[in-house]
Amino acid sequence: MQKPAMFADRIELCGNTDVYFDRCQRLLECSDMLILAESGGHQIAVWGSGLTASDYSAGGLHVCGKIACIEFDGGL
Numbered sequence: 001m002q003k004p005a006m007f008a009d010r011i012e013l014c015g016n017t018d019v020y021f022d023r024c025q026r027l028l029e030c031s032d033m034l035i036l037a038e039s040g041g042h043q044i045a046v047w048g049s050g051l052t053a054s055d056y057s058a059g060g061l062h063v064c065g066k067i068a069c070i071e072f073d074g075g076l
Contacts, residue, residue, distance in 0.1 A: 009040035016067045019046055024061035027053060035063045045071040 010022040021039050028043065029036035030053050035046040037053075039061075051065035 011039070011044070013067075013070070016048075017064060019063040019067060019070065021061040021063075023059050027061065032065070037061055042073050045069075047071070 012020040012022075014020070021037060021044070024037050024039045026038040027035070028038060030051075032051055033047065033049060035051050035053050037044050037046075046063050046067060047069040048065050048067040051063060051067075053061060053063055055062040
């Protein structure tokens with residue numbers, strides 16, 4: 001049985017300081033206020049302050065900083 005597409009990729013949120021993406025196809029934008037990534041065919045924007053992105057080597061992505069908002073595909 002094949003998993004539905006919505007469960008193919010996982011995003012883990014830890015408090016308001018860390019977001020982990022299991023698989024990240026592309027990092028589209030990276031600044032201290034916005035991290036824009038593509039994962040599972042969707043664009044995910046992480047807004048906040050003091051944001052940094054790391055751990056892309058394993059196909060994952062770790063966003064760290066003070067997270068204010070997360071938007072999927074351009075908004076909710």
